[in-house]
Amino acid sequence: MVQFNADTREIAVKVVYYGPALSGKTTNLQALFQKIDPKVRGRLMTLDTKDDRTLFFDMMPVFFRTRAGVKVKLKLYTVPGQVMHESTRRIVLQGTDAVAFVADSRRSESAATLAYFNNMLRNLEANGLDHRTLPIVIQMNKRDLEDARADDDHGDLLRVIQPPVVPAVAIRGEGVVETLHALLQLCYRSLDQQFSLAAEWQIPEREFIGQIFSHVDLKGTSVQPPEALLR
Amino acid sequence: MSAPVSFLQQRLPLGDLLDLRAFADVCHSFAELYRVGLKVFDEAGNKLVDVKVGNADFCGYIWSKPTGREQCIATVGRVKADELGDEPKPTVVDCFSGCRYLAQPILYEGDVLGRVVFGPFVPEELGGLPPDVANLAPDFDVKLATAFMAKIRRVSTPTAEKILKHFTDLLDVMIFTGHKNLIAARLHIEAVQESYRELQDKNRALEDSYAKLKELDRLKSNFLATMSHELRTPLTSVIGYSEMMLEGLGGPLTAEQREYLGIIMEKGENLLQLITSILDISKI
Numbered sequence: 022m023v024q025f026n027a028d029t030r031e032i033a034v035k036v037v038y039y040g041p042a043l044s045g046k047t048t049n050l051q052a053l054f055q056k057i058d059p060k061v062r063g064r065l066m067t068l069d070t071k072d073d074r075t076l077f078f079d080m081m082p083v084f085f086r087t088r089a090g091v092k093v094k095l096k097l098y099t100v101p102g103q104v105m106h107e108s109t110r111r112i113v114l115q116g117t118d119a120v121a122f123v124a125d126s127r128r129s130e131s132a133a134t135l136a137y138f139n140n141m142l143r144n145l146e147a148n149g150l151d152h153r154t155l156p157i158v159i160q161m162n163k164r165d166l167e168d169a170r171a172d173d174d175h176g177d178l179l180r181v182i183q184p185p186v187v188p189a190v191a192i193r194g195e196g197v198v199e200t201l202h203a204l205l206q207l208c209y210r211s212l213d214q215q216f217s218l219a220a221e222w223q224i225p226e227r228e229f230i231g232q233i234f235s236h237v238d239l240k241g242t243s244v245q246p247p248e249a250l251l252r
Numbered sequence: 253m254s255a256p257v258s259f260l261q262q263r264l265p266l267g268d269l270l271d272l273r274a275f276a277d278v279c280h281s282f283a284e285l286y287r288v289g290l291k292v293f294d295e296a297g298n299k300l301v302d303v304k305v306g307n308a309d310f311c312g313y314i315w316s317k318p319t320g321r322e323q324c325i326a327t328v329g330r331v332k333a334d335e336l337g338d339e340p341k342p343t344v345v346d347c348f349s350g351c352r353y354l355a356q357p358i359l360y361e362g363d364v365l366g367r368v369v370f371g372p373f374v375p376e377e378l379g380g381l382p383p384d385v386a387n388l389a390p391d392f393d394v395k396l397a398t399a400f401m402a403k404i405r406r407v408s409t410p411t412a413e414k415i416l417k418h419f420t421d422l423l424d425v426m427i428f429t430g431h432k433n434l435i436a437a438r439l440h441i442e443a444v445q446e447s448y449r450e451l452q453d454k455n456r457a458l459e460d461s462y463a464k465l466k467e468l469d470r471l472k473s474n475f476l477a478t479m480s481h482e483l484r485t486p487l488t489s490v491i492g493y494s495e496m497m498l499e500g501l502g503g504p505l506t507a508e509q510r511e512y513l514g515i516i517m518e519k520g521e522n523l524l525q526l527i528t529s530i531l532d533i534s535k536i
Contacts, residue, residue: 024261033261063361064428068436077439080260084362094362096261108446109439115258 023118023212031092032222034212036204037114040123041130041137042102045162048191049123049200050079050099056198058236061085077101078113085232089223095205095233107144114148119156119208121200123191124178126161126169135177142181156207157184160200165190198234198242205230259438266294266358266365269430276301278422286415287405291369292358292423297332300366307351307372310400314349317389323348331355331369338364340420342413347372350382351404354416360427368423370416374401376408480531484524491520 024033038046047067054065061083068077083095098117100110114120122141124134145152159178163169175186185203189196209218209229218224235247275292283290283303292301314320327347334355336343342354353371357364381401386394407415494517496502498510505513 035258035261061362066428066432066435068432068439077436080435082361092362098260106443108443108450112258112439112442112446113260116261 023216025216029092030090031094032218032224033094033096034119034208035117036095036097036119036121036201036208037117038097038099038121038123039110039114039141040100040102040162041125041133042104044102044123044125044130044134045189045191046099046102046123047079049121049160049162049189049197050081050097052191052194052197053097053201053237054081056194056238057083061233061236077106077109083233085236087222087224087228087232091222091224093224093229093232097201111144111147114144114150116148117150117155118212119204120145120158121204122157122159122178122184123162124159124175126163126188127166128168128170131170131177138178139181152182154211156204156211157182158200158204158207159184159186160189160191160196161186162189162191162196164188164196165193195241198237198239198244202230202234202244205233259442260435263363264431264434265296266292266427267298267300269360269365269427269434270300271430272300275426276303278426279303282419282422288373288407288412288415289371290419291331292366293332293369294366295364306404310349310351310397310404311372313397313400314385314388317392320349320385320388327353331371332367336364336367338362342370342416344409345369345371348382349385350374350378350401352409352412354409354412356416356420358420358423358427360424360431365427368416368420370412370419372404373412374404374406376406378406476530476533480527483527484531487520487524487527491517491524494520 023035025031026033038049040046050065054062063082063084066080068079078101079099081097083097084092086092098113100106100113120141122138124130124138142152145155159175161170161175172188178186185207187196187200187203189200191197206226209226212218213226216222218229219226231247234244237244237247239246279290279292279301280303283305287305289305289307290301290303291299293299311324315324324347327345327349331345331353334343334345336355336357338357338359340356340359342356345353345355347353349372351372352375353369355367355369358366358368381394381398385397386392494513497505498513498517
């Protein structure tokens with residue numbers, strides 16, 4: 022759950038990258054780390070990696086101050102993909118405000134991906150989060166691989182809920198910014214609906230999105246330049 | 253909003269992120285190397301580290317004069333409490349004595365966790381003791397004070413800023429490492445607790461089914477005992493009357509009737525044995 026601190030005028034938002042092992046969650050965060058201006062982000066914290074695989078999670082903070090003087094802190098997390106880390110996954114998922122599901126597009130991974138997606142829906146429920154209202158974006162990652170499914174072949178993941186789907190090749194940084202952008206847009210709207218960000222905190226959507234993406238390298242992405250967003 | 257804040261999202265005080273004893277050691281060696289004092293405060297204004305280098309005699313002498321003490325307290329108050337903003341930039345705080353401090357906020361993840369106060373040092377451009385200091389008291393010994401001041405490092409403000417930047421860079425790494433270790437440890441604990449909770453739930457479920465099975469077993473035994481008892485009673489009559497007939501108590505019998513009755517008795521005995529053994533089993 023988003024944290025509001027009226028005394029210090031701070032808002033802390035939690036975004037989690039969820040997905041099966043080796044689907045590219047950490048790669049997403051690493052690509053964002055490269056693309057986001059160090060002035061508005063902290064270090065990328067990677068906990069206990071062994072053989073290039075995340076055992077616990079990664080975390081990267083992004084922060085900015087709005088024109089109305091509100092400090093917004095956005096923390097991006099990944100969860101460990103391996104099945105054995107179920108409890109860590111649940112802990113990291115606690116109180117999340119938005120979820121990006123990173124899926125491996127390869128046909129050979131379809132069954133595992135679907136199982137994992139359903140596992141996420143269950144875990145969300147176990148954490149008291151309603152997947153019908155929680156902002157969720159699916160990223161179809163690894164679009165460059167030979168065995169990748171067709172562009173519109175992800176119906177199996179849309180049976181319960183129908184979140185936006187963003188194609189990506191995270192290892193090349195493609196689609197990573199688009200995923201975050203789509204997710205934060207949904208996230209803003211959900212928070213605004215619940216907590217009147219625009220009316221009570223004087224943070225309009227354009228500023229929320231613009232403040233973040235004006236500090237992101239948008240070269241080669243389809244995200245609108247923030248000058249247009251901030252104007 | 254009623255859910256407790258996950259430890260991952262909690263904001264931690266500086267003192268929890270650093271091993272204060274080890275941190276003090278680092279500060280001491282740093283201050284020794286550059287021969288400039290160093291103070292570190294947390295957000296609430298608690299002093300975590302205080303290293304004095306070279307200024308003890310000078311400041312002590314100023315402190316010994318009542319007017320000097322007053323002004324000294326004012327300077328200390330300013331370095332501790334002056335608004336520094338939330339940019340990683342140093343603010344110059346000048347002491348009336350001519351010495352200088354640099355104060356800089358400690359930033360982590362965009363939060364101000366405290367401040368570093370670097371100094372006092374003597375700015376390179378300072379000629380001699382400012383006139384205000386010389387007139388602090390009628391008995392003020394300018395020569396002595398100047399000699400004491402010479403023990404404080406003389407450095408240009410840009411150089412001091414560079415040294416301070418070096419320190420805040422180091423501090424940033426220390427805070428990051430501390431935060432990382434803290435989160436790893438807490439996550440271990442939480443994961444273990446979570447697994448323990450899961451095991452407990454499973455144990456409870458097992459205990460419940462065990463209790464249910466025990467009750468079922470009891471009901472089954474009761475059923476068998478009652479049933480075999482109820483079956484035995486009529487069977488006793490069947491066997492008893494057959495026996496009576498065979499003994500001729502009901503009148504003479506033909507050879508065929510005798511044979512039939514013999515079979516009824518024999519089978520009746522068999523059945524009785526079976527029922528008795530069921531009863532024995534149910535007793536087990």
